[in-house]
Amino acid sequence: MFQIKSKQKSFDELLIEIEGSISVENAAFVNDELTRILESQPLKNMELDLVGINYLDGSGIAVIRNFVRNSNMLRNTVTLSNVPAEAKRFLETKQCQINESTSILEGIDEPDFSEQVGQGLLVLKQSAYDIITFLGAVIEAFVTGFRRSASIKWDGFTRIFEKAGVDAVPIVVILSLLMGAILAFQAAIQLRKFGANIFVADLVSLSICLEMGPLLTALIMSGRSGAGYAAHIGSMQVSEEIDALRVLGIDPVLYLVCPRIIAVALAAPCLTLLADVMGIIGGCLVAGFSLDVTPATYFNQVKKVLEISDVLKGLTKSFIFGIQIAGIGCLRGFQVRGGAESVGAATTSAVVTCIFVLTVTNAVFAVLFYYFPRIWSF
Amino acid sequence: MAEKQSVSAISARNISAGYAEQIVIRDISFEIPKGEVFAIMGRSGCGKTTLFKVMVGLLKPLKGEIYYGASKMEPISENPQLGILRKLGVLFQGGALFSSMTIADNVALPLRQLTSLSKDVIKELVYLKLDLVGLSDSARKLPDELSGGMKKRAALARALALDPEILFFDEPSTGLDPLTSAELDQTILNINSSIRTTIVVITHELRSAFAIADRAILLDPVDKTVIAQGPPQELRDCSTDQRVRNFFQGHGG
Numbered sequence A: 001m002f003q004i005k006s007k008q009k010s011f012d013e014l015l016i017e018i019e020g021s022i023s024v025e026n027a028a029f030v031n032d033e034l035t036r037i038l039e040s041q042p043l044k045n046m047e048l049d050l051v052g053i054n055y056l057d058g059s060g061i062a063v064i065r066n067f068v069r070n071s072n073m074l075r076n077t078v079t080l081s082n083v084p085a086e087a088k089r090f091l092e093t094k095q096c097q098i099n100e101s102t103s104i105l106e107g108i109d110e111p112d113f114s115e116q117v118g119q120g121l122l123v124l125k126q127s128a129y130d131i132i133t134f135l136g137a138v139i140e141a142f143v144t145g146f147r148r149s150a151s152i153k154w155d156g157f158t159r160i161f162e163k164a165g166v167d168a169v170p171i172v173v174i175l176s177l178l179m180g181a182i183l184a185f186q187a188a189i190q191l192r193k194f195g196a197n198i199f200v201a202d203l204v205s206l207s208i209c210l211e212m213g214p215l216l217t218a219l220i221m222s223g224r225s226g227a228g229y230a231a232h233i234g235s236m237q238v239s240e241e242i243d244a245l246r247v248l249g250i251d252p253v254l255y256l257v258c259p260r261i262i263a264v265a266l267a268a269p270c271l272t273l274l275a276d277v278m279g280i281i282g283g284c285l286v287a288g289f290s291l292d293v294t295p296a297t298y299f300n301q302v303k304k305v306l307e308i309s310d311v312l313k314g315l316t317k318s319f320i321f322g323i324q325i326a327g328i329g330c331l332r333g334f335q336v337r338g339g340a341e342s343v344g345a346a347t348t349s350a351v352v353t354c355i356f357v358l359t360v361t362n363a364v365f366a367v368l369f370y371y372f373p374r375i376w377s378f
Numbered sequence B: 001m002a003e004k005q006s007v008s009a010i011s012a013r014n015i016s017a018g019y020a021e022q023i024v025i026r027d028i029s030f031e032i033p034k035g036e037v038f039a040i041m042g043r044s045g046c047g048k049t050t051l052f053k054v055m056v057g058l059l060k061p062l063k064g065e066i067y068y069g070a071s072k073m074e075p076i077s078e079n080p081q082l083g084i085l086r087k088l089g090v091l092f093q094g095g096a097l098f099s100s101m102t103i104a105d106n107v108a109l110p111l112r113q114l115t116s117l118s119k120d121v122i123k124e125l126v127y128l129k130l131d132l133v134g135l136s137d138s139a140r141k142l143p144d145e146l147s148g149g150m151k152k153r154a155a156l157a158r159a160l161a162l163d164p165e166i167l168f169f170d171e172p173s174t175g176l177d178p179l180t181s182a183e184l185d186q187t188i189l190n191i192n193s194s195i196r197t198t199i200v201v202i203t204h205e206l207r208s209a210f211a212i213a214d215r216a217i218l219l220d221p222v223d224k225t226v227i228a229q230g231p232p233q234e235l236r237d238c239s240t241d242q243r244v245r246n247f248f249q250g251h252g253g
């Protein structure tokens, strides 16, 4: 327990006596009390008498230093008397040293707006540069890998493929089924007005196969595989496992990145095909229930409008998306420096970069397919 | 002794290295004869790990060269010297076991990736190496399921997988109790005497350096370079350099 007494010594001098113990448990109260005294008695020179103190730990010392600093800021002088021997080292050198500690906990000054924009651009440039160098390393690894194909063994490939592809099946099925149903439902409201119910099949099948299927699958895979690879390789980086591979003479790009890129690049079209089928089925269900289009008519219409080239366009896209997702995930993992926080940042960054790159690539494909509409048609 | 000094396994010539804008070690040169146990000593933060990373090619030196026999070590990131790497076995400070694989798979990885041995032979070899470090019972455990000392030994088994000519240990005894670390020292000595492996040990522990090292260099965090080299006992007993004496006395003798 503690007690604080303040006594007026003369018209401009205040004596504060502290008794008892100041420790972590009550330091906050003592601090409030001292602050209150300081604020209610301005323009006084203070004397802080510690004679009654029987216990003082680090937080107690911090409270007293804080008091001295605050009163210095109000231009009051403070003298400490009867400082316990063990605390002398921290309290004797008061005025001169106390100010030094003021800024250690405050963050680095935020740069102003233009500076931040500039830094952002530099980061973007660095990011583009990193992606290109990494792409170079991956291509090099593939080339050496194929040249000395006997010397690399991707013993974990089936497991990587299973994790990236097979394990994603349930979520892909559910999401694409719902996506097809939602598309059909939205379309139904409009189409019913014109009695053009049958066109729901056109809308659902084309938009699923060309856009929604590949994109939905790619987004799911960025969240599962892209983020997963960033976290996995990032934590391998932290625990020196990557360095261990390097000194064993195993190229981490060849050993870790190449099989993942191949696995995701192969799994993505498979999942996309599944998503296409499920999406169309989802559309069929809604068409049957709310538009009175029987499954037979629906699928007949799908067969009429949906060309094989449309499906192949979607699959081509998702093949490229797959390469990008695995590549970006791994790249972000390799960029981890430091500890756990950095791994978290890499994971976030992998997903964000994937979404950005996927969107841009999708736009590029849209233009490409616009100018070459007959691509993939036989 | 005479036979040991005939050829240098490793020679470091005027190595300076550091990170970003900070130079950590400056102008370090030494020779490690074949078959010797060589200790790199110095208090924590003086750049032992940095020097070790330069030696195995993980960090590009700012200046200087590392030679293994007659061939020059290049940074792995630029031009991996597979011929040299093949001869090295490295034990990292934290073990660096692949956490998603069992101990046996960890040991088998270099064998599977870098040799064309058959599955059965690899199995035998893995068993032998694990037996050597006393871990044959834990072959199917994951690294997380092992204690600190067992992890170190598992990492040692992996480093020994390809029968390296040169073994590196980065602080093998950190985090181990005195008994376990003495055992590890004994294992290191056994390896050295039985297969004449050249061994480079990074350590700040005097006891372990005295127990195993033929020769040692001492790095200083202020001068950032080698301040003494020679047999550890000699450094302790005969040095007149105040910094060297401080280092040896600072450890409580």
Ligand SMILES: Nc1ncnc2c1ncn2[C@@H]1O[C@H](COP(=O)(O)OP(=O)(O)O)[C@@H](O)[C@H]1O
Binding pocket: B019, B020, B024, B042, B043, B044, B045, B046, B047, B048, B049, B050, B051
């Ligand atoms: N990755 C790194 N980036 C920047 N500085 C580093 C890095 N690793 C080590 N350092 C710095 O290099 C110095 C030497 O570190 P290190 O070689 O790990 O010392 P030791 O192994 O002898 O304890 C330390 O000052 C440390 O702060």
Ligand SMILES: [Mg+2]
Binding pocket: B048, B049, B093, B171
């Ligand atoms: Mg170290």
